[in-house]
Amino acid sequence: MPEIGVIGGSGLYSLLDDAVEIPGDHAFGPPSGSLTIGSVDDIEVAFLPRHGPGHRFPAHKVNYRANLWALRQVGVKAIFGPSACGSLRAELAPGHVVVCDQLVDRTSGRADTYFDTVTNHVSLADPYCDELRQALLDAARAEGMTTHDGGTMTVISGPRFSTRAESRWFRDNGWDVVGMTQYPEAALAAELGICYATAALVTDYDVGLEDDPNITPVTQDEVFAFFAQNLERMRAVLFGAIRAVAGNLPDCSDRANGIDPPLPSDADSR
Numbered sequence: 290m291p292e293i294g295v296i297g298g299s300g301l302y303s304l305l306d307d308a309v310e311i312p313g314d315h316a317f318g319p320p321s322g323s324l325t326i327g328s329v330d331d332i333e334v335a336f337l338p339r340h341g342p343g344h345r346f347p348a349h350k351v352n353y354r355a356n357l358w359a360l361r362q363v364g365v366k367a368i369f370g371p372s373a374c375g376s377l378r379a380e381l382a383p384g385h386v387v388v389c390d391q392l393v394d395r396t397s398g399r400a401d402t403y404f405d406t407v408t409n410h411v412s413l414a415d416p417y418c419d420e421l422r423q424a425l426l427d428a429a430r431a432e433g434m435t436t437h438d439g440g441t442m443t444v445i446s447g448p449r450f451s452t453r454a455e456s457r458w459f460r461d462n463g464w465d466v467v468g469m470t471q472y473p474e475a476a477l478a479a480e481l482g483i484c485y486a487t488a489a490l491v492t493d494y495d496v497g498l499e500d501d502p503n504i505t506p507v508t509q510d511e512v513f514a515f516f517a518q519n520l521e522r523m524r525a526v527l528f529g530a531i532r533a534v535a536g537n538l539p540d541c542s543d544r545a546n547g548i549d550p551p552l553p554s555d556a557d558s559r
Contacts, residue, residue: 369530
């Protein structure tokens with residue numbers, strides 16, 4: 290049974306060459322794509338494409354509960370959830386990796402908890418696991434990528450990108466990068482007692498830089514193309530982080546307060 294899982298973001302629709310598809314647990318509906326299990330060296334790893342094959346599901350339509358649940362049901366205790374992001378600061382340039390330590394939720398309308406019928410107030414004071422973060426930091430630096438230790442991910446609903454006013458407000462609040470998927474993914478991992486961390490690859494400057502008119506607002510094609518150009522490096526980062534934590538996984542089970550999520554009825558899961 291794999292204890293380490295990866296949820297692939299934009300451009301990362303497969304991870305392991307020897308992966309075998311296995312049936313998933315659909316208690317919370319079908320996940321975005323097939324759950325596959327393969328290996329990094331001799332380490333079993335489970336993989337799910339966050340957006341499904343070919344980016345089928347935009348961020349606001351991803352069934353985050355189903356994705357996390359499917360990984361939990363095969364025994365995963367630690368998840369790496371890499372993502373693409375836009376930079377809100379000049380010093381966080383495209384190609385850099387931000388290993389976030391905080392997030393701000395600016396989404397709406399997403400199914401973001403397993404606890405609709407049972408009360409369980411899970412702390413999200415620190416949404417990302419320090420041990421997994423350190424593994425990502427070390428692996429990204431070993432790959433020669435400019436890496437930033439800490440940063441606040443602003444999570445927007447999408448599918449549209451930010452307005453200039455929104456981006457300025459995010460930056461003025463002290464937030465660092467902007468993306469669409471880290472919430473509720475990190476929160477649901479906490480509810481399941483699963484350790485979670487992200488390596489956010491900066492693909493663009495969101496709406497551009499106010500003091501540089503040559504940097505234009507981001508487009509979808511630019512994001513996908515930039516991530517594709519860096520795909521092999523991000524795979525190497527993930528493989529390095531997996532090797533670093535295998536055999537000595539952190540334990541985040543206490544984050545769930547010892548309460549298992551109630552399974553939805555058939556009517557609830559439709």
